[in-house]
Amino acid sequence: MVRVHPIAEVLSKAAGGDFPTVDGGWQRVEPWRPGVEGVVAFTGHAYLAVDHDVSDGTLVSLSPDGYGGASNPRLVSRLAGTGWIDALDIILVARGTGGEPTLVPRSDLRNHPRAEHATSVRSDVTTFGYAVPDDHTLVTLSTGLGGLPEVGLETDPSKDHVGADVVRDALTLIPEGEVAVAACAPGNARALRAFLSAGFEPVASVQLWRPER
Template sequence: MPRPDLADHPRVRLARLLRDDVTVHGSPDPALGDVITLGRGVAGLTELGLELDPDGPARRGAGVLAAALGIPEPGTPVVAACAPGNTRAVRRFLAAGFVPVGSVQLWLPERPSGGVATGV
């Protein structure tokens, strides 16, 4: 369901920095901090980001991902936003039917203080 109360979550702030028209979704239970972001990413493709609440119930990743994939209009191509080094996430996306077809490197400008301008 839409979760505007998660607008300040670091995953959401990063998604808004990298994508346009980001919507935020999560569990109907406000105590559960699972976060789903959907937005227009590279080349205008629908891009999905997902973060599970580490304090939430175990083994729910497949269900959260299935729910996330039910949000866009049927037939909409969806690109997964996943770091290749995140083995757990890569496996979950592969199990959900995602197929690696390429990758994109996103580079952000460096702040004068030396930190990266991530907005988070």
């Protein structure tokens, strides 16, 4: 039997409108990817994915809570040590549409900076794009937050693509009805509007780090 990670479970429930209880609490869970930790925060409840070398007592001493405390920069910095810390992102969820994909595998885009970033925090990263060779629009499909399919993208500025259309095309890569996630920086308004227009809904926040303690 395949074990579903708690973060995948809670995000899948949120995609159906079932959110964690707003109690100000927090829970500790296992990291879903070796070498990457993070905090996933919902309205009034948070999840800390931290490895075993950090004791429960240490976590408690950092005063996490579900009202923003679990995402406090001091807490994140303490847990990351001298390691890399990602930006605080919005988590968006949608369901795959399946069907005949418009996008094709594009191994030539594997060294794109966005693909390299995906590889550093996600697993099984595959790069897709449009069939026209000089179109460098990139879509990444990975095993991401909690083990769920995670979509990332960047449009080619020299092409006349609408971001929302690219997101919709990306959802055809995922089986119909399967929950998919995307992470978007709040300040990246153009990308955020594209995901929202294509049917993604915001459910939580996430901040990742690769600890060096």
